[in-house]
Amino acid sequence: MAGAIHLGFRAHCAGLTSDSPNSLSFLGNSWNRTDFERCLRFTCRRREGYRGGRALKVSCERGPATVGKNEMSRDISEGNEEQLSIVMKFGGSSVASAERMREVAELILSFPEERPVVVLSAMGKTTNKLLLAGEKAVCCGVSKASDIDEFGLIKELHLRTLRELGLDISIIDGLLDDLEQLLKEIAMMKELTLRTRDHLVSFGERMSTRIFAAYLNKIGAKARQYDAFDIGFITTDDFTNAEILEATYPAVAKRLHGDWIDDPAIPIVTGFLGKGWKSSSVTTLGRGGSDLTATTIGKALGLREIQVWKDVDGVLTCDPNICPNATPVPYLTFDEAAELAYFGAQVLHPQSMRPARETDIPVRVKNSYNPSAPGTLITKARDMTGAILTSIVLKSNITMLDIVSTRMLGQYGFLAKVFSIFDELDISVDCVATSEVSISLTLDPSKLWSRELIQQELDHVMEELEKIAVVNLLQHRSIISLIGNVQHSSLILEKAFSVFRKNNINVQMISQGASKVNISLVVHDSEARKCVRALHSAFFENGFLSEVEADLLVNGSAMHT
Ligand SMILES: Nc1ncnc2c1ncn2[C@@H]1O[C@H](COP(=O)(O)OP(=O)(O)O)[C@@H](O)[C@H]1O
Numbered sequence: 001m002a003g004a005i006h007l008g009f010r011a012h013c014a015g016l017t018s019d020s021p022n023s024l025s026f027l028g029n030s031w032n033r034t035d036f037e038r039c040l041r042f043t044c045r046r047r048e049g050y051r052g053g054r055a056l057k058v059s060c061e062r063g064p065a066t067v068g069k070n071e072m073s074r075d076i077s078e079g080n081e082e083q084l085s086i087v088m089k090f091g092g093s094s095v096a097s098a099e100r101m102r103e104v105a106e107l108i109l110s111f112p113e114e115r116p117v118v119v120l121s122a123m124g125k126t127t128n129k130l131l132l133a134g135e136k137a138v139c140c141g142v143s144k145a146s147d148i149d150e151f152g153l154i155k156e157l158h159l160r161t162l163r164e165l166g167l168d169i170s171i172i173d174g175l176l177d178d179l180e181q182l183l184k185e186i187a188m189m190k191e192l193t194l195r196t197r198d199h200l201v202s203f204g205e206r207m208s209t210r211i212f213a214a215y216l217n218k219i220g221a222k223a224r225q226y227d228a229f230d231i232g233f234i235t236t237d238d239f240t241n242a243e244i245l246e247a248t249y250p251a252v253a254k255r256l257h258g259d260w261i262d263d264p265a266i267p268i269v270t271g272f273l274g275k276g277w278k279s280s281s282v283t284t285l286g287r288g289g290s291d292l293t294a295t296t297i298g299k300a301l302g303l304r305e306i307q308v309w310k311d312v313d314g315v316l317t318c319d320p321n322i323c324p325n326a327t328p329v330p331y332l333t334f335d336e337a338a339e340l341a342y343f344g345a346q347v348l349h350p351q352s353m354r355p356a357r358e359t360d361i362p363v364r365v366k367n368s369y370n371p372s373a374p375g376t377l378i379t380k381a382r383d384m385t386g387a388i389l390t391s392i393v394l395k396s397n398i399t400m401l402d403i404v405s406t407r408m409l410g411q412y413g414f415l416a417k418v419f420s421i422f423d424e425l426d427i428s429v430d431c432v433a434t435s436e437v438s439i440s441l442t443l444d445p446s447k448l449w450s451r452e453l454i455q456q457e458l459d460h461v462m463e464e465l466e467k468i469a470v471v472n473l474l475q476h477r478s479i480i481s482l483i484g485n486v487q488h489s490s491l492i493l494e495k496a497f498s499v500f501r502k503n504n505i506n507v508q509m510i511s512q513g514a515s516k517v518n519i520s521l522v523v524h525d526s527e528a529r530k531c532v533r534a535l536h537s538a539f540f541e542n543g544f545l546s547e548v549e550a551d552l553l554v555n556g557s558a559m560h561t
């Protein structure tokens, strides 16, 4: 392949050293903006079995001629015991107080054989409070901005945490001043743009990581704090829902590995945050985005395992807020976990499985409140012999469209026309069921996860579709996703429909994706939670699945009727 070269790992890491849109340095060469865009498309493939130490095959559109020889000279030898080994990500609930931070520190240090990169979210519900403070600032007037309740609560929590951990206030007082100033500016401008929102919520992770790193240092575990936007997390400029760009991987690897080799200290990295490649402003990866930060670091450094520590015993058979009897799922594939996250399970960020899947790095979901629980292990493949249904997921407040062609049967190109309308309007679709002349589909407003599909946009969609079809708009619908082994779809559906019938629930659409791990059913919002509870009870709470699974293991087929 033209332009394919073998580089030492270090040379690969030396990739991107500046993200200014007009000039940057890549592998020692200056690039203009067009070259930069090309650079973003460069591919870097891990060789089989690669774990951070071997040579990488890098193909880059500018070809080998641009690579300085001296940059190939440094390599990290394979099997170097001193390399960073795992990512440990702790969510807001895991670091909600001084006591929790102490426990998390203890937990990290209880694995002395590991050299973790630690990713942290904001403390407790800080992100929600920051957003609320921002919204209040818009209409409270500059003189009242400092008195916003949520700002007071955030300040109080972080200062109390510092006090209880025996740390100096100077660690975050500059940030608290900046936060207060930002709230005043929002009050002055009387508006909260998406860009300002991201800047505002970034204070949560910036404070939690500084406090935690200072605490580790205080107890003698050398740690170094990093803001993700300063170490190469380069994203699109889609504020509140930015996508990570490929250039992130070499940049992050270079910085974290480089610092570790020069002066080992546990890296404590802000989750959730990035830097827009055009704007150079702080961006966020969508709510719950620290999971994605963790898997991105895992991929960048080729680490052995990615651990995400939550407040539940792993991924459960259902949202415990809906089904308190939900139990942990011991094993999942990346495909199952991705589907589960995409279709609404809050426990994992919808995009977080991608970097792990691309590099085949196992993800372990664990409970920081109950570290001895085995948690959930997510890998590329698992033994599906006895697997039927893994988990039930609910996504509510969905919009559904029934679209019936005004042309006659046999008219080709109908589907293409309908989807070109969605494409033009930049709206993606979740579930689809089609016949030759009609389509039912659910809309995903989450290209921008932060906003709901607003009425104006819906009107526009309807207007365009009505040029070729009769359209029925159905709002307040829910998607119930049955994640499992679709090889047994008849069995799953038979059981599910007996539950629907017993509960007098009308299913309005069914869709079975090509992923073979998900059957989606659409019902009305008002019936959805009851329906999920009934399904969970039927599948998981009365021995049904264990009986069928036993049949499968003994007879090779499900005899159960
Ligand atoms: N299928 C599921 N399995 C586990 N937790 C779930 C599931 N669906 C929803 N949840 C909710 O997700 C929460 C954990 O996710 P999240 O709050 O993002 O954790 P963290 O902030 O610790 O990263 C749990 O407390 C639980 O209420």
Ligand SMILES: N[C@@H](CC(=O)OP(=O)(O)O)C(=O)O
Residues within 6 Å of the ligand: 090, 091, 092, 093, 121, 122, 127, 128, 204, 271, 272, 286, 287, 288, 289, 290, 291
């Ligand atoms: N603090 C951000 C990012 C995040 O990932 O949080 P958590 O890990 O607590 O879900 C949020 O609340 O969205």
